Amino acid sequence: MTSTTGDAPLEHRVRGVDHAAFPTFDPRATITFYRDVLGFPVVHATCALGWGAADHPDFIHFFFDIGNGDRLAFFYYFGVTPYRDADLPELMFRARHLAIHVDSEADLLEYKRRLDASQWPCELQVRHETVESIYVTDPNGYLMEIARPLRSITAEDDIDANLSVDALMDIAAGEEPTLQKFYARKAELIAERYAGEPTQPSFA
Template sequence: MTTDPADRGVHEEHRVQGVDHAAFPTFDPAATVRFYRDTLKFPVVHSICAAGWGPAEHPDFIHFFFDIGNDDRIAFFYYFGHEPVGDPAARGDAWARLPEGTPEFFANSRHLAIHVDSEEDLLEYRRRLDDSAWPCEMQVMHETIESIYTHDPNGYMIEITRALRPVTPQEDLDAALTIDALCEVASGPEPSLDKLLTRKAELIVERAADWDAAQQAPSGTGAVPR
């Protein structure tokens, strides 16, 4: 089927700008951080701590992001209180499988997010979806983005997202502290979001003291904050 050139020009006014992030669940956030941040040197650039989000059965979780270049990111969800079933040495979905009846949130954590530049573009894609067999299922304002969601014909969740504002250097620092706290808490007994936030507060106090000491140290001593 051919497309009228004038019609094609209208459609090209609203273009996606590539991958914002691809997201997956993890049962081992500490190992995930060691692999992506420490081994591959992908910086942690954002994190979201969510308590009481969504439906009543939705657990507390942390959603954290690594920069993989060109403003693209790979992201992971860690759900507090959920453990894998089966052989931890198995790969991929064989390890990630949870018991029958697990809420849909776990399947939806595996999704692709596509970036657009403006609210106008986002609403245009919502219009296209709503006029199709796959209407928009949810439109959400997150901390720094606004997103629309649907499922494709294969059952995979697709997100189209726009930035509400730039992520600040202070938020990058907050993400680094959050991930350091997560790695400690998730490796201990009965991890929870409350424990993560408590440990994060302790790290802020510890590192603030280190920073003050570095600022007061004589020039040339080599003292630096952690």
């Protein structure tokens, strides 16, 4: 399939939805609903100390498999509540985005080239744990991501993701969850899971 801009044909290189993302202010209920009630497996989770701007809150970004290679993702911002934070409207607006999948670095760079040659240039290019992404705000003000895989998701990624959401479930039940409390609880869960097992990595 091709599209055109003026007289120049443009090859259509996207391969559908990588993920759709939303904010959550109740991660325990969100995980219970999607993982435990609907049975959507947790397949990836990534954490960050802020993001971009110095005042951006720490967060965890976790993903559910919803079939056909598509994923549903949520951001949980530590210390942010929908009742007291002046930055909440912008956070919610930027967290809600659609990520489109492309297969290769060449495809990603082609879309970056097209954007940079337009009146909507690429705003950010970043490598996450398993994908490389570019971001742009469309003419309606919606954030859009185009992502290409850096590697395949493994069984170890699934284990890590589930340990992450279990740690999040535990600390979110207490007062004032923080990324530091999350990391500490996740370390405890890892130690419990592998207690008594060899500590040498399998590739050593």
